[in-house]
Amino acid sequence: MEKGEVIALEDRGFIEVKGTEAKDFLQNIVTNDIEKVTDQLTVFSSILTPQGKYLFDFFVLKLKDSYLLECEKKSTEKIIKLLNYYKLRSKVDFTDLTEKYVALVISLEKFKEINNSDFSIGKTTSYGNDPVYIDPRNSNLGAKLISKLENMHLTIKKLNLTISDKKKYYNKSFELGIPQIDLDKLREKVFGIENNLDELNGIDFKKGCYVGQENTSRIKLRNKLRRRILPVQKITGEISENDIIKYKDNDIGKIMIDKPYSFALVKVVDPDLNEFKNNELVCGKSKIKIVKPDWIT
Secondary structure (H helix, E strand, C coil), X not given: CCCCXXXXXXXXXXEEEECCCHHHHXXXXXXXXXXXXXXXXXXXXXXXXXXXXXXXXXXXXXXXXXXXXXXXXXXXXXXXXXXXXXXXXXXXXXXXXXXXXXEEEECHHHHHHHCCCCCCCCEEEEECCEEEEECCCCHHHCEEEEEEHHHHHXXXXXXXXXXXXXXXXXXXXXXXXXXXXXXXXXXXXXXXXXXXXXXXXXXXXXXXXXXCHHHHHHXXXXXXXXXXXXXXXXXXXXXXXXXXEEECCEEEEEEEXXXXXXXEEEECCCCCCCCCCCCCEEECCEEXXXXXXXXCC
16 A cells, blocks of 8 residues: 555444453464564454464554454454453453444555554554554565544544555555455365464464364374365356366365455365466356465465
């Protein structure tokens, strides 16, 4: 995006995690290392089922005396419900702050104006009292300024920015091969590592136990990963959720998210997808191509 642009993601939700045991609570549940989260570093993380299946993902930011989870807005209530399930006697509370904050996407160039010392992924600084961080998944997605909703227009004016359509941001995310919309269609249907959490810096394999850690580590360490969520390019026709993808009459995947941006769970016996990545594939009555993002190693 251009230096003078800003995109307001009003489809993002916010949950405050606060209490004397907030850090330990999150550390025992989520896939990334909460010890790394400071006012200078934001991480991408997730919650899995005990079997390692994907449930939710979010960013974890450090506020003055609490943590802030930034997530898909429509998942906010379900995440809070799950956190309360795991709370037991922990001294921690959860507050839905979706009506208080808004995520503003800005360019890396604008981030450098705010902070000109470090541009690594996850790097976090502040603009006034608002946290600003470079996307810890992929810096090509720019940076986010978490503004108080009531101050949004004033902040945009002070930074001399012009509001652009959020489709531009999500088009870029699809181009990079990173799903962000309708992630509930993946819930409990794929392993977290199949949803590329490892490649998007969402899992710390050196931290201790967390929910779903055993299967996740086993898949990674034993090189058992056989499927990944990958973007789909339509060539002809229309595709629908659960459509089977075929290559030479063999089933190689299934459409998991159909609209507005299509993603499939695809067999990846060959990590480079050389067998079929440049070929037209059959999907129902349509033809498609599977795209391998550059960041998948």
